[in-house]
Amino acid sequence: MIFYSIMPQEIVFANFDQMNNRELREISMGAVTMLVEPTGPFEGQIVRLISPNPQDYLNPQLSPGQKISFHPSVTE
Amino acid sequence: MSINQYLQQLSKAPINNNGQEPEQPAPQTAPAPPVVPAETPSVAGDEAKKRIVDTITQLGQTNVPQLESNIYCLSIIGQVEGHIQLPPQNKTTKYEHLIPQLVAAEQNSKIEGVLVILNTVGGDVEAGLAIAEMVASISKPVVTLVLGGGHSIGVPIAVAGSYSFIAETATMTIHPIRLTGLVIGVPQTFEYLDKMQDRVVNFIARHSKITEEQFKDLMLRTGELTRDIGTNVIGADAVKYGLIDEVGGLGKALNKLNELIEQRRGEKVLQ
Structure with a gap:
């Protein structure tokens, strides 16, 4: 990575080694797969969306940062 | 400044600074009246306020892109x-x-x-x-x-x-x-x-x-x-x-x- 910014590197990368590795879970809802940071037993915050349908990325309910609740279900 | 103080300021101050009508009213703020009368605490207003708080905590801003706009x-x-x-x-x-x-x-x-x-x-x-x-x-x-x-x-x-x-x-x-x-x-x-x-x-x-x-x-x-x-x-x-x-x-x-x-x-x- 080449860093090209007016911000000094020392400021941008301060605390870089202390960044805690978040535990992310991959969750599928219909055709949409997302990386979710769990905030509770069955709820979490969307970190990244993985979908082959570009329109999903325009859905505000699926935008990163949204809280979602999910329950496991059995599909045949 | 707490989020509540920020919300109060939001309801007082106009959203844009040009004195013009905002081009795209934020979908979250639209249903809620800017100042909720104290004697009728409506559920809808609280709901909208909660949504604004959620948006601020999640995205750091009050409005999100609107789909209806061209x-x-x-x-x-x-x-x-x-x-x-x-x-x-x-x-x-x-x-x-x-x-x-x-x-x-x-x-x-x-x-x-x-x-x-x-x-x-x-x-x-x-x-x-x-x-x-x-x-x-x-x-x-x-x-x-x-x-x-x-x-x-x-x-x-x-x-x-x-x-x-x-x-x-x-x-x-x-x-x-x-x-x-x-x-x-x-x-x-x-x-x-x-x-x-x-x-x-x-x-x-x-x-x-x-x-x-x-x-x-x-x-x-x-x-x-x-x-x-x-x-x-x-x-x-x-x-x-x-x-x-x-x-x-x-x-x-x-x-x-x-x-x-x-x-x-x-x-x-x-x-």
Whole structure:
């Protein structure tokens, strides 16, 4: 990575080694797969969306940062 | 300031600062009256307030892009984040979020134009160029607006659209690409950096009226920046150098975008 910014590197990368590795879970809802940071037993915050349908990325309910609740279900 | 205080201020102060009607009322704020009467604490108002608080805590802002509009507004703020996740003190725009959104904007027939608003301090070269190339290759009209700052890797993004605007007070810092704080010891490394820099310079020269020579001259100028070589171009200067098309704000940018959309509609009818 080449860093090209007016911000000094020392400021941008301060605390870089202390960044805690978040535990992310991959969750599928219909055709949409997302990386979710769990905030509770069955709820979490969307970190990244993985979908082959570009329109999903325009859905505000699926935008990163949204809280979602999910329950496991059995599909045949 | 607590979130409650912030909300109170929000309900008192008008949302925009131009005294005009806001172009796109935020979907969250619309259902709630600005001041909820104390004697009738409506459930709907509380619900809306809760949603605003949620949006502020999640996105750091009160409104999110609206789907009903025929333009798609993309804001690029803070650091452009690429392959390395930056520590949490940075405000970042993550390119993996933006790129599918640009694909969707291109593909969605309801979206007729894209407005890119920039206030960035730079960031990852690869990510910045990726966004710039995506913006440049959209077939729909794209208007870019630099507010505050469009520095470093923000420059290619700012010139990538069909037409570009810069606010009168906004600045763009043009400086060489280098590894800050590291001593360049081997010639290969320098050549590598030089090649990366050429990618940026070529892109800017291709997408704006500035020549490669003049841009490099601005990039390598001494005596303008205190701790670095390079130039800080402000508003009208950016237009003078041919980097940006026009000085203007939101109203001008939206007018131009609508004009370009009309023009494109006309072309479609002719075909």
